[in-house]
Amino acid sequence: MLIAAVDVGSARARAGLYTLQGHLVARASRGFATLPSPGGQAGFAFAEIWQAVADALAEARRMAGASPAQVQALAFDATCSLVVDAPGFSPDVIAWHDHRAVAEAHEVSAIAHEVVARAGGSVSPEMQTPKLIWLRRNRPEVWAGLRGIRDLCDHLAFRATGLPARSLCAMASKWPWLPDRGGWADDLLARFDIAGFPHDEPVLAPGSLIGPLSEQGAAELGLDRECVVATGLIDAFSGALGAAPDMPALIAGTSNCVMAAGIRVTPALWGPYPGAILRDESVTEGGQSATGALLESIRRQYADAPSHDDILARIADAPEPAPGIHVLPDFKGSRTPFADPLMRGVIHGLPLDRDAAALDGLYWRAAVGIALGTRQVIAHMGLVPDRIALAGGQARAALMRQLYADAIGAEIHWQPEDAVLRGTAIAAAAPMLGGIRAARARFAREVQVTRPDPAARLRRDRDWKIFQRMQQHRAEISDMQGE
Structure with a gap:
């Protein structure tokens, strides 16, 4: 018996196959395109995402030598992208990082409401409420023709099973839905005239059984109809589930998210969200947008397009580069x-050089700025942790794990296998193993611990002081410009 987990990120769909004992057997990925357009808009084609999912699953099965009948459970995680199932709307997935609804987000943020409070007092245009308002106002013909509108992780499960269901994880964290106050915030929907979209599907906790694959879903995914699908999660929440338990988790991927339990409502923090991961626990998220995307944008400037691993290996083998460059990494807000x-972000001390050595320096100093931003997020959350669980693509490199340990001043606990895929596999296995906690215990792996390097403390403390001063200067300049 094998468990399948599918993670749909910002550019790739990844599929992993696990044994019921939690061992990763095979993993594969396939890319899909981002479709940008003016005005802060970006989207995906769901058909392309779905094909990438099917191809990644097929490749993982081929690598494992597994027949369709061996895969008996499946779950999906995804970015909080919004699937708009309506005639005439293309691309039909609004990307999570799409900022077309900045004005609508500001309008929602101006009212006193619990949904706003749990968004840290400022609703992000990356959340679904402002996107719903934008769609209702700007594309009324699409709004009128909606067959469905769902978080991407939910639409993936719907396409697989034909059974409508919504993940409590996505609903609590991205939609006007309050799990501890009766569900849909009907007053907010009415206030902005957005109550008319299809939204009567059941809301299920992560790891709940949705049902078996439909005939169409089984054929498209190359699996048997007996394979059952469980409710998934937003990708960062899945990473927190799959990371080392009983400590705050940092999911460092395209963006950085710090997830922790037991935090009260606080400005600029998202949450607390009851039941978003575990039924009896509320989780809060603090984060930085487009961190990994910043590193990727620098990588693309190299003439020979090295991998991130190649860049970091070269940096690790030489003295720390470009100490005169300092970066505020908020290029996406x-x-x-x-x-x-x-x-927007700031770079201080940037030379004209664009050879590999100069780009290595810029890459590294951007990574330092990201790590310092994570330190600031953790402090804003009121946390003083002695250990942090690290997950996401940035965690693969030992140099990045050391950087986070040094910048935060805490041990980094990392389980070498992919924590985001593992979290989704835990959700898929939960109906078979007696619940999500039991599945998490079964799937846990030995951690590698990275401790802060005392020799780096002086450098990072200096970087931290400069980081804060640059933020002050940025704020002064914005005030001078009247922004």
Whole structure:
């Protein structure tokens, strides 16, 4: 028996196959395109995402030598992208990082409401409420023709099973839905005239059984109809589930998210969200947008397009580069602590050189700025952790794990196998193993611990002081410009 987990990120669909004992057997991925357009808009084609999912699953099965009948459970995680199932709307997936609804987000943020409070007092244009308002106002013909509108992880499960269901994880964290106050915030829907979309599907906790694959879903995914699908999660929440338990988790991928339990409602933090991961626990998220995307944008400037691993290996083998460059990494706005989607990044000390050595320096100093931003997020959350569980693509490199340990001043606990896929596999296995906690215990793996290097403390403390001063200067310049 094998368990399948599918993670749909910002550019790739990844599929992993696990044994019921939690061992990763095979993993494969396939890419899909981002379709940008003016005005801060970006989207995906769901058909392309779905094909990438099917291809990744097929490749993982081929690598494992597994027949369709051996895969008996499946779950999906995904970015909080919005699937608009309606005639005439293309691309039909609004990307999570799409900022077309900045004005609508500002309008929602101006009212006193629990949904706004749990968004840290400032609703992000990356959440679904402002996107719903934008769609209702700007594309009324699409709104009128909606067959469905869902978070991407939910639409993937719907396409697989034909059974409508919504993940409590996505609903609590991205939609006007309050799990501890009766569900849909009907007053907010009415206030903005957005109550008319299809939204009567059941809301299920992560790891709940949805049902078996439909005939169409089984054929498209190359699996048997006896394979059952469980409710998935938003990708960062899945990473927190799959990371080392009983400590805050940092999911460092395209963006950075710090997830922790037991935090009260606080400005510029998202949450607390009851039941978003575990039924009896509320989780809060603080984050930075487009961190990994910043590193990727620098990688693309190299003439020979090296991998991130190649860049980091070269940096690790030489003295720390470019100490005179300092980076504020908020090139896609600030989630925490400023809650400003229009904030932009700053680079100090940038030379004209664009050879590999110069780009290595810029890459590394951007990574330092990201790690310092994570330190600031953790402090804003009121946390003083002695250990942090690290997950996401950035966690694969030992140099990045050391950087986070040094910048935060805490041990980094990393389970070498992919924590995001593992979290989704835990959700898929939960109906078979007696619940999500039991599945998490079964799937846990030995951690590698990275401790702060005392020799790096002086450098990072200096970087931290400069980081804060640059933020002050940025704020002064914005005030001078009247922004």
